[in-house]
Amino acid sequence: MLKSFAVRALAPAAYALLALGLMAGPSAAAGRETAAKTLFGAKKLPAALQSDSIGSYAKGCLAGAVALPLTGPTWQVVHPARNRNWGNPRLIAFLEKFSREAAAKDGWRGLLVGDISQPRGGPMVDGHASHQIGLDADIWLTPMPNRVLSTRERNNIEFDSMVQAKNHLELDRSHWSNAQARLIMRAASEPEVQRIFVHPPIKRELCRIWKGDRSILGKVRPYWHHDAHMHVRLRCPPGDDKCKPQAKIPPGDGCGKQLAWWFTDEPWRPAKPSAKPATPHYTTLADLPVACRAVLQAPAVSSRGAAIYRGSADATPSLASAEESVASVPVPRPRPDMR
Template identity: 25%
Template sequence: MSPSQWRLLVLGVVAWSISPQAVFADESATVQTGATPGTARSIGSPNRGRLENGKKLEACETIHLIRKHRWGLPDLVGLIDRSAKRVADKYAGSVLVVGDLSQKAGGQIRGHGSHKTGRDADIGFYLLRGDKSFVASDFHIIDREGRAKGVKGVRFDTARNWALVESWLSDERATVLHIFVANHLRTRLLAEAQRVRAPAELIEKAAEAMVQPRPGARHDDHFHVRIRCPDGQSDCMNFPVRYTRIARPSPSKQKATKAQTGRAAKASKRPAAKIRPKRPK
């Protein structure tokens, strides 16, 4: 066999021995996820997941950023930008205060149970001081009378905040899943929708989207808006993962259990009781 024939034989054996799965590993991974390189992806659930190739929200004349976590899916970033501009077009000089979105790669953010996959954003309320717009440097709790706590003479601007909610729910490029907000503010916003004679379908949609979460997170100082998973992203989960807690006995019950166990152990070591036959009468 000539050297050239021998070389071809060796190459053929090597090629035959390589697993097809190894050759096409990268290709199969792309097919399974349905994503192309560089595509923004929300992976997992809002409270357990990550963000890939997200977009950064930038400050502008209609957006004031007060937190450092500014990354999200392009759908979310675009929604915030468009809604801020729409409200400013309707109410000149309006500036939307924006808190946390997600980290660049998603994951845990201190103080948040969600915000992990680029689909959540904390949005400050539009506020008024007198008849003028008030742009806050932080979120402020709003009481049942619509007054902001900690800042004198500042109140919740119901008209502009309803315009913001309306913009979110009417957006054609992103679909809002939830708007977390305190019940007393939800009631105020729905009343405003009725006052301005918003379409019944929109009011129904707002009533369904706006919810107050668990008691520990009332959201009476900001909106928390969450969008749906983008179409075609099968590894994105719309709803949070829920954990089941294992019930454990209280310390008193644990002690009782140990005591009972001890007595049972002692009892097991005692000799069996002798059964005496009854005497005949």
């Protein structure tokens, strides 16, 4: 398992101590009053704990995160200013391996990797409901350029949508090709991948053209607002006992009624106004697994460089010091479940 020998002494005893508030950090009262997204968004470095994905994909946190290096031979991280290139070591290892295989076997020049997770996971201030436990990654469907992008370019990059501007339920053939199809299906073929979310017409096209194993096609799930990227989700890693698995995908290739629903008016129809205004609700620390308090309060690693994934089994943050190397698609109302 991808666990760190250097920080094992902190677990599991540290979880218990930190959860009881015996180490420095926000009080339980403050956690209940403050939005969890504010607390986790303020953390710039991961917790110096054994790597662990805690809770569910949309309600959890991440201990012992490691960072995907900003630049690799077959990938580049975009939007680095968001500080969301952190993940479970299993996911970071997967992304590096997948990028190499896509380049070598499919001719995909390289991955442009977007949001993964925050340094300690948890809810985000904007952009995602999931991505909380370091097992989700956004991979853009535009190939990496054949040069290293500058920081300014990465933070301001705009991506081509794979769907038509005037009809978001039809593909834009000037951007979409079989290269994108091969990339998505290569990811779906990986055993550790549980789900991949794409915009509905992308799924429909895969249903039409895919001649390989149809069983893995069921992993590709249609979901709104995934027209320029695919959202790859890994299964709970072995040994991460606090990770809550998602329900299994329905049997079959997913090309029947569950896909056809997206091409009706129902998912895109505006919600009826409520007679009584809804009470605003936000997730607090008390809503998350108890162990997330320990993750939030734990001491940080010494530097960003200390938590860069190095491609070894000992991938969790160590305590050693080091320096880091260098669309407008309609939204359905109400939002359907990500199944």
